[in-house]
Amino acid sequence: MLCALAPDLRAALADRLDLVAPDMLPQLSPDDRKAINGAVTMAMQGAPAAMLDLLPSLRTLASCGAGLEKFDAPALEARGIALHPTPHVMTEDTADMAVALVYAVARDIVAGDAYVRSGQWKNGRRSRTTRVAGQRAGIVGLGRIGRRVADRLAGVGLKVSYHGPRAKAGVPYAYVGDIAKLAADVDFLVMTCPGDDSTKHIVNRDVLRALGPQGFLINVSRGSVVDEEALLEALEARTIAGAGLDVFAQEPVPNPRFLALSNVVLQPHASVLTDDNLRELVDEVCRILGAQLH
Known part of the structure; x- marks a missing residue:
């Protein structure tokens, strides 16, 4: 996780992915951080450079949302990171x-x-x-x-x-x-x-x-x-x-x-806050990250 997620989204993803909270990433050993090749973030939060610096092997980034304005696309490309927003959801x-x-x-x-x-x-x-x-x-x-x-x-x-x-x-x-x-x-x-x-x-x-x-x-x-x-x-x-x-x-x-x-x-930026959206978003993030569903 490159940022905090809504509690219900985090709980649903945690059932199917091994999540590491953003505040825990700096505490991992360099080898453990190097083993991480996929991450999830929120479209409104983007991908902070300081977080990306912790993950030298990151190659796939799933973004919950359609917006791209919070991301530095050239910087992601330079790092070899593929950004996958979730607009259809x-x-x-x-x-x-x-x-x-x-x-x-x-x-x-x-x-x-x-x-x-x-x-x-x-x-x-x-x-x-x-x-x-x-x-x-x-x-x-x-x-x-x-x-x-x-x-x-x-x-x-x-x-x-x-x-x-x-x-x-x-x-x-x-x-x-x-x-x-x-x-x-x-x-x-x-x-x-x-x-x-x-x-x-x-x-x-x-x-x-x-x-x-x-x-x-x-x-x-x-x-x-x-x-x-x-x-x-x-x-x-x-x-x-x-x-x-x-x-x-x-x-x-x-x-x-x-x-x-x-x-x-x-309204409190709540367009997508539906049960159906949560289910479909979790499915899409797991698909992007290539998770083995269980």
Whole structure:
């Protein structure tokens, strides 16, 4: 292990792999460390050089997650280490979260729950919300996750278009080459693109201005793809209708200004926290590391 793992993930992997905790690696003898040729890490933690220095024979690194932005790819290549992310395991659950956030923000589901629990229902009905069917959704990043989100939303009656580096062949959705134009044309702007230098703050003030007071931003990508200061200003001024966020620029303690807002639904980077994901992730990590299952 190059970093700490969630307790349930660590326990499940420990049933099938001989795990060495990161704080125990320095205590192993040089020969024992040299015998280790496979390791596991979290995509959000990457592969610290200090840990790699302890493992001179490391050749295979399984990363729990789809992201690559925390890894120094040239450094891994120079060490002869093959990096294996696990993007396919993350697809369905992340797409589910994106669609769930669309409904949560449009139908104000979280506030509705609080309305009942607080006893306010007896005082009358809540204000009306937004119908989802028949609305327009723009997907930023039509990769594995983006395509699943697009298909789900189209299946419940939304008109879907998308933005990315280039148009994709064989896709039944309209391509829009400019993200601000896409934002101006949709009611839900859904972020499913990779988080790297090319997408940093791709959602900026201009894009949020184009999204407008009827538009919702959904982000299940990375916090870096959104200029959070611009987003907070838009939410506070209500120049966009709202947002559903599973990722933030700062985690696990996001900007406290989000907590004061009623027009945003917040999730703790939990898209993939399902029982199915855990089972499939363990299977995939063991496959990558060539484990003998027992």
